Amino acid sequence: MPPIETVIEGGAAAKSMTSTERTPLTTTFVLKVAERCNLNCSYCYMYNKGDTSYLERPKFLSIETATVALERIAAYARRHSLPQITVVLHGGEPLLIGREWVQQFLEERDRVETPPEVTLNVAVQTNGTLLDAEWVALFNQHKVTIGVSCDGPEQVNDLLRVDFDGRSSYAKVRSALELLCKTSGTRWGVLTVVNPETQGSEVLKHFVQLGVRSVDFIWPDFNHDVRPPWPESMLANYFCELFDYWYELPSPPRIRYFESAMSLLVGGRSECDALGLHPFADIMVESDGAWEPLDTLRICGNGITRTGLNVRRNDVEAVWDVPLFRMGLRSKELLAPKCQECAYRRICGGGYLPHRYGRDTGIANPSVYCAELLILLPHIRERIAADLERAGLLAASV
Amino acid sequence: MADDSNYDPLVRVRFNLDSDREDIRPLIEQLNPILRKIVRLVRANPDPSAELDATMLPPGFHKISYCEKCEDEDAAD
Numbered sequence: 001m002p003p004i005e006t007v008i009e010g011g012a013a014a015k016s017m018t019s020t021e022r023t024p025l026t027t028t029f030v031l032k033v034a035e036r037c038n039l040n041c042s043y044c045y046m047y048n049k050g051d052t053s054y055l056e057r058p059k060f061l062s063i064e065t066a067t068v069a070l071e072r073i074a075a076y077a078r079r080h081s082l083p084q085i086t087v088v089l090h091g092g093e094p095l096l097i098g099r100e101w102v103q104q105f106l107e108e109r110d111r112v113e114t115p116p117e118v119t120l121n122v123a124v125q126t127n128g129t130l131l132d133a134e135w136v137a138l139f140n141q142h143k144v145t146i147g148v149s150c151d152g153p154e155q156v157n158d159l160l161r162v163d164f165d166g167r168s169s170y171a172k173v174r175s176a177l178e179l180l181c182k183t184s185g186t187r188w189g190v191l192t193v194v195n196p197e198t199q200g201s202e203v204l205k206h207f208v209q210l211g212v213r214s215v216d217f218i219w220p221d222f223n224h225d226v227r228p229p230w231p232e233s234m235l236a237n238y239f240c241e242l243f244d245y246w247y248e249l250p251s252p253p254r255i256r257y258f259e260s261a262m263s264l265l266v267g268g269r270s271e272c273d274a275l276g277l278h279p280f281a282d283i284m285v286e287s288d289g290a291w292e293p294l295d296t297l298r299i300c301g302n303g304i305t306r307t308g309l310n311v312r313r314n315d316v317e318a319v320w321d322v323p324l325f326r327m328g329l330r331s332k333e334l335l336a337p338k339c340q341e342c343a344y345r346r347i348c349g350g351g352y353l354p355h356r357y358g359r360d361t362g363i364a365n366p367s368v369y370c371a372e373l374l375i376l377l378p379h380i381r382e383r384i385a386a387d388l389e390r391a392g393l394l395a396a397s398v
Numbered sequence: 399m400a401d402d403s404n405y406d407p408l409v410r411v412r413f414n415l416d417s418d419r420e421d422i423r424p425l426i427e428q429l430n431p432i433l434r435k436i437v438r439l440v441r442a443n444p445d446p447s448a449e450l451d452a453t454m455l456p457p458g459f460h461k462i463s464y465c466e467k468c469e470d471e472d473a474a475d
Contacts, residue, residue: 252432259436267407268440343408384433385409391428393437395410 024279024329025080026316029073030295033061033101034092035287039127040164043193045221045354046092051298053306058287060097063104065289069311070112070120076316077118088123089144090284090295095130099138106142123147125191127161128176129169136183146188147216148176151195152203159195174210181211189214189254196234200242207253214254217242219274221299222368224358236375243380261380264347266388274352277345280328283319285311291318293325300357327363328353336366348373411437 035046035054042048070087077085087109089102106122113120123145131148139146151157154170161169180188190212192203200217207215219235222228228235246252260270270276284292284305291309298305307322319325327334331353339350350356351367358365367373388394412422426437 247430247432250431259432262433262436263440265407265409266411266436266440268436268443347408381408384436387429387433388409388411388437391425393412393422393425393429395412 024281025082026281026283026319027082027084028086028088028282029069030088030090030282030284031061031066031069032057032091032284032286032295033066033089033094033105034096035059036096037091037093037127038096038129038163039093039161039169041161041193043160043220045296045299049221049226049299051302051304053286053298053303054092057290060101061285061287061289063101063108065311066105066285067108067112069285069289070108072311072316074112074114074118074120077120078114082118083116084119084121086121086123088125090125093127093130094124095126095135099134103138106138106144109142121145125149126176127169128173130172131176131179133179133183136179140184140187143187146180146184147191148173148180148188149191149193150174150177150207151192152198153206156195156198156203156206159198160193177207177210177212186213189216191216191218193218193220194235194238195220196230196238198238200238201245204242204246204253204255208249212253214256216272217255217257219352219355219369221296221354223300223354223356224361224365224368226299227368232371233375235369236372236379239372239376240379243376243383247383258380261347261377262384265377265381265384270349275347275349277332277349280331280353281325283316283325291316291322293319293322294328294353296352296354297324297328297357299354301359331356331363334362334364336364338370339366342374344374344377347377411440 035057036059037044037047040047045051046054073085073087077083089105095102109120109122122142124139125147126149128148128150131146136146138144149161150170150173151159151161154168154174157170157173158168161173163169177190190207192207192215194200194217204215217239220228242255243258246255246258256272257274260272260275264270264276270278273280273282280294282294284295286292289311290307291311291314292305292307295305305324307319307325309318309322320329331350335345335350336356339345348367348370350363351369351373353363355367355369356363356365385394412425426434426441429437
């Protein structure tokens with residue numbers, strides 16, 4: 001594999017990126033508080049897509065290192081006048097670290113943030129198997145946004161979301177979802193990794209019946225070196241069927257992917273990083289305190305996200321000179337020639353960063369799901385254009 | 399690199415009251431709930447250049463399914 005500098009810079013010497021004028025500013029930091037998980041989902045980019053760097057790291061992020069990270073992040077936010085920062089507790093399974101740690105972390109957050117100058121919003125992404133009333137009370141008390149991973153009804157969820165003995169995770173996750181429906185208002189949602197061998201409308205129907213009001217549907221992580229195993233258009237058909245079902249619901253839950261696609265199509269903004277022409281600027285903190293770029297890039301090579309930087313030694317801005325991070329910042333500049341000519345480039349943004357990656361060409365490729373996106377996005381466009389025209393709101397279409 | 403300085407959305411909606419000389423709010427009311435919400439939000443907050451940078455992304459990670467800013471679908475009006 002060529003050095004990443006060669007892949008993304010075309011062999012040119014790495015350019016320093018220390019000017020804030022050129023550097024999009026990160027507002028989301030992801031803390032890998034637990035580098036282990038109690039589930040063994042086969043599609044997991046942390047453990048089952050070839051990256052083994054987790055084995056060399058502590059199982060848990062220490063509260064001391066987490067506090068240093070919070071202080072670095074808050075200082076960075078002050079330097080760049082960023083009033084709102086999101087810090088995500090992530091893993092592995094973050095709840096494995098225990099309530100006492102999280103309680104202490106939230107107290108440190110309260111100490112470090114200085115609203116309105118700098119507010120550190122906390123979110124957590126959990127598999128839901130450990131989420132009980134005490135956890136939910138703690139999160140609600142501190143206004144922590146909760147994301148729960150669940151792939152749908154039992155027969156769908158348990159195809160891939162099982163423990164290390166192959167046992168179902170569904171009953172525990174369903175209990176967590178029912179608890180959240182009763183107690184947590186709108187400050188939570190579900191994340192679903194799509195399996196095109198199932199039916200999207202059935203998955204969504206399940207969540208609607210439970211009372212879930214926000215579902216993120218995520219494309220499975222593949223790239224040009226390890227391509228998706230399904231026949232072309234299978235995922236597009238899944239998403240089109242799901243869109244049509246969702247679009248006709250009288251009281252639809254939020255699906256940010258579809259809402260973002262619709263918004264971009266009519267000249268608005270994206271709310272999800274899988275759509276839109278924007279830099280990828282999220283920064284991770286690993287359990288040893290390492291600063292790293294976007295975690296899903298781990299599917300692109302074992303250890304590819306390593307930086308040698310650490311919250312103990314380096315400010316946030318040190319990440320700006322990491323080649324892989326810069327590659328994400330330059331995602332628009334590095335669009336493939338085919339994408340630069342495509343009418344949909346502003347909508348798909350060339351694809352989610354890891355899905356564009358190839359060992360020899362970096363991210364200068366269309367998404368590995370390009371063909372699927374060029375079925376789905378015109379499908380959405382046609383549906384909304386027809387409705388806008390019917391309402392007398394269509395000015396013109398390209 | 400493609401020139402996106404004059405961004406033209408793929409679906410052009412009649413947002414501009416001055417050029418239309420007509421109140422389009424009753425027309426927007428005819429749309430289904432999802433499209434109505436999107437049109438209201440974009441009308442109130444268009445993105446003429448679509449030149450998003452990270453500071454413009456809403457709070458929240460892509461794996462977290464909640465956006466406080468956009469939860470109220472009537473907020474745009």
